[in-house]
Amino acid sequence: MSAENTLKTPILVLGATSLIGTFLMARLQAAGHEPMGLSRRPPGGDACWIDADLRGDDLAEQLPGAATVFALSPIWLLPDALPALKARGMTRLVAFSSTSRFTKEASPEASERAVAKALADAENAVEAFGAEHGIAWTILRPTLIYAEGRDGNVSRLAGLIRRFKVLPLSGTGEGLRQPVHADDLAAGAIAAATAPAASNRAYALVGGETLAYRDMVRRIYEGLGRTPLIAPLPPWLFSLLLTLARPFFPGATAAMGARMSQDLVFDAADAVRDFGWSPRDFHPRF
Known part of the structure; x- marks a missing residue:
């Protein structure tokens, strides 16, 4: 070299x-x-x-x-x-x-x-x-x-799945991601x-890979060995749930839900x- x-x-x-x-x-x-x-x-x-x-x-x-x-x-x-x-x-x-x-x-x-x-x-x-x-x-x-198990993005979603089994999405979660x-x-x-x-x-x-947010979530379920239980919600309802869930999801903001439908x-x-x-x-x- x-x-x-x-x-x-x-x-x-x-x-x-x-x-x-x-x-x-x-x-x-x-x-x-x-x-x-x-x-x-x-x-x-x-x-x-x-x-x-x-x-x-x-x-x-x-x-x-x-x-x-x-x-x-x-x-x-x-x-x-x-x-x-x-x-x-x-x-x-x-x-x-x-x-x-x-x-x-x-x-x-x-x-x-x-x-x-x-x-x-x-x-x-x-x-x-x-x-x-x-x-x-x-x-x-x-x-x-x-x-796995150490970050505040994918692993935080995995933690929510473990705790609540069902993961709600704002809209259909079609925004593209590249983890x-x-x-x-x-x-x-x-x-x-x-x-x-x-x-x-x-x-x-x-x-x-470039994949939709909802597909990224499905892969996280697969990585946990669980059947995906994903609940698409109207954005207004997701925003309300996010407000109620903030004690379990530190740092959560309304913008996070909006970004689920945006291509990043x-x-x-x-x-x-x-x-x-x-x-x-x-x-x-x-």
Whole structure:
């Protein structure tokens, strides 16, 4: 393998105990690397761990030297940390954002619009810093992330199915989805970091299948070994039930029901071309 296609070391993983971070640390270690993880709690195994706050004034003093940085913490925390990371030797940055930058941009919920703006502002800051200081950056925007039993999307639906048996939908649930596994995202991040074509670009990372929301729910039932019991409801009735169920469904908003009929679909052809993105189909097993 040529030098330009080799992962530059040392390697630092910000958010090492996040959903994607645990898979990324494992993949890096399996490949013979010794990544350093920064997180608020120690990662599993024998990985080197740094306890530091990305917003801390003395961050540069706490950080180890690292040429490649994978940023899995919320991307809006990253801009303030960039000078410290550069001072400690960063030349290659792969940062995770989200397709929520686009899907929540016009949400009726102010909190969701604020998330979309925070994502966009942080991405712009990363791009500007990279251009000014000669840091090769890549921004990855996953769609619906899952990891059986651990995520707040697919696994939360699985929890509701276990508890209530029947899962109501707003309307017929025909909106298209592209669920993507956290382990595939970890593999994609490493591939992007070693691909010269991925420098200074942003990519949507989608799952291996595009399927309707109701079909995604059916697959979750299958992954639980249960017969699907799906109840399509008029949107007004679903909204009422969602209001009543909020104690069991933290973070639920009316916009979530409305999105069940919306297509949240992105094209990952450029990621396939530039670093061989090849995610699995959606067949979760719980």
